[in-house]
Amino acid sequence: MGRVGVLLLNLGGPDKLEDVGPFLYNLFSDPEIIRLPFRWMQKPLAWFIATRRKKTSQANYKHIGGGSPLRRITEEQGEALKAQLGAMGKEANIYVGMRYWHPYTEEAIALLTQDNIESLVILPLYPQFSISTSGSSFRLLDRLWQENPKLQPLEYTVIPSWYKEPGYLQAMAELIIQQLNQYPNPDEVHIFFSAHGVPKSYVEEAGDPYQQEIEECTALIMQTLNRPNPHTLAYQSRVGPVEWLQPYTEDALKALGAQGVKDLVVVPISFVSEHIETLQEIDIEYREIAEEAGIHNFRRAAAPNTHPVFIKALADLVIDSLERPSLKLSQVTQMKKRVKMYPQEQWEWGLTTSAEVWNGRIAMLGFIALIIELVTGQGLLHMIGLLQ
Numbered sequence: 001m002g003r004v005g006v007l008l009l010n011l012g013g014p015d016k017l018e019d020v021g022p023f024l025y026n027l028f029s030d031p032e033i034i035r036l037p038f039r040w041m042q043k044p045l046a047w048f049i050a051t052r053r054k055k056t057s058q059a060n061y062k063h064i065g066g067g068s069p070l071r072r073i074t075e076e077q078g079e080a081l082k083a084q085l086g087a088m089g090k091e092a093n094i095y096v097g098m099r100y101w102h103p104y105t106e107e108a109i110a111l112l113t114q115d116n117i118e119s120l121v122i123l124p125l126y127p128q129f130s131i132s133t134s135g136s137s138f139r140l141l142d143r144l145w146q147e148n149p150k151l152q153p154l155e156y157t158v159i160p161s162w163y164k165e166p167g168y169l170q171a172m173a174e175l176i177i178q179q180l181n182q183y184p185n186p187d188e189v190h191i192f193f194s195a196h197g198v199p200k201s202y203v204e205e206a207g208d209p210y211q212q213e214i215e216e217c218t219a220l221i222m223q224t225l226n227r228p229n230p231h232t233l234a235y236q237s238r239v240g241p242v243e244w245l246q247p248y249t250e251d252a253l254k255a256l257g258a259q260g261v262k263d264l265v266v267v268p269i270s271f272v273s274e275h276i277e278t279l280q281e282i283d284i285e286y287r288e289i290a291e292e293a294g295i296h297n298f299r300r301a302a303a304p305n306t307h308p309v310f311i312k313a314l315a316d317l318v319i320d321s322l323e324r325p326s327l328k329l330s331q332v333t334q335m336k337k338r339v340k341m342y343p344q345e346q347w348e349w350g351l352t353t354s355a356e357v358w359n360g361r362i363a364m365l366g367f368i369a370l371i372i373e374l375v376t377g378q379g380l381l382h383m384i385g386l387l388q
């Protein structure tokens with residue numbers, strides 16, 4: 001086997017406050033993040049939402065030091081993985097490819113083609129698969145592969161999701177135990193798993209396996225933990241007016257407070273690094289909600305970051321994947337026939353000519369209404385609270 005490379009995929013985050021606007025624009029321009037019936041609406045809507053959200057988002061990043069730690073932590077994970085692989089007799093170059101900020105996936109691909117990598121493992125740093133995360137990165141890579149002839153001879157394999165990996169489950173259990181042990185009665189503490197949400201339609205209409213993988217992962221962590229603690233799973237970080245996976249973290253915290261729960265350990269379950277949604281949303285916003293609800297003792301398990309058991313799990317995943325038959329991007333992007341990923345598929349309403357015409361008219365009216373609302377400051381989006 002020739003020179004080995006590992007491509008770590010993640011979402012990316014703004015390094016400083018000025019990056020927040022363009023980062024949000026990149027994120028909302030992705031059809032896997034906002035699923036629209038018409039592609040022409042994507043960029044204007046992305047600009048509009050990014051512009052509206054920028055101030056609030058910047059204020060949140062200000063609370064955590066003015067930028068996301070995601071790049072630094074992902075690079076540290078890469079260094080630790082390289083060292084672990086070396087210790088296991090497998091020399092490899094590690095590359096970091098972010099979806100919406102530097103170092104972009106395209107930059108990582110340029111580097112690994114320069115380095116003449118002959119065998120590549122594509123490893124998303126999301127334990128569970130979602131259309132909106134790993135799926136989006138796989139779509140992008142699939143396109144890059146089709147466009148770049150230099151990538152054709154490169155042998156590669158993809159790891160679509162890995163939430164069942166025993167070392168990952170063990171690291172999560174250890175991180176939870178660290179926090180449980182801070183309490184006088186560790187077995188009575190309520191364990192609260194908080195996963196990043198996705199719109200409900202992703203699961204129910206598009207067939208995203210995310211919710212099922214999150215639920216299974218929660219059960220496996222509890223099994224690995226092997227303690228009698230009660231536990232809850234809820235979904236955080238909802239954006240926009242549509243319904244997301246439920247229960248929402250804020251509602252579940254209030255319900256537990258009303259039931260008299262006093263001691264809590266929150267476990268961020270869909271992230272493997274600290275970032276805005278752990279450091280700001282959980283540690284500041286949800287803590288406040290919990291305390292108001294009467295949950296006086298609020299602790300959070302750290303994200304796995306560079307925990308040695310977690311890094312060993314990543315190394316095991318890489319080595320196992322090199323020994324197995326390879327899995328191609330076309331296989332993971334079409335993993336389930338039911339999984340719809342924009343922009344590749346036709347909107348069902350557009351299957352007949354007259355429906356297509358009506359879709360166009362309705363969308364045009366919607367867009368005009370949006371412009372009027374932006375100018376006048378009044379309209380439906382203000383009424384439902386999406387705009388202030």
Ligand SMILES: C=CC1=C(C)c2cc3[nH]c(cc4nc(cc5[nH]c(cc1n2)c(C)c5CCC(=O)O)C(CCC(=O)O)=C4C)c(C)c3C=C
Pocket residue numbers: 011012013014027032033034053057068069070126130132133196197198199239270271274275276277
């Ligand atoms: C498994 C993890 C994640 C899923 C699923 C996910 C879906 C998802 N996210 C948004 C909207 C936003 N996400 C933002 C930041 C962000 N999200 C994740 C992870 C998942 N997102 C990460 C790792 C980050 C980066 C955090 C950082 O430290 O910078 C943001 C920007 C932050 C903010 O303004 O709140 C938005 C917006 C949607 C719409 C979505 C599913 C459709």
Ligand SMILES: [Fe+2]
Pocket residue numbers: 196237
């Ligand atoms: Fe997100």
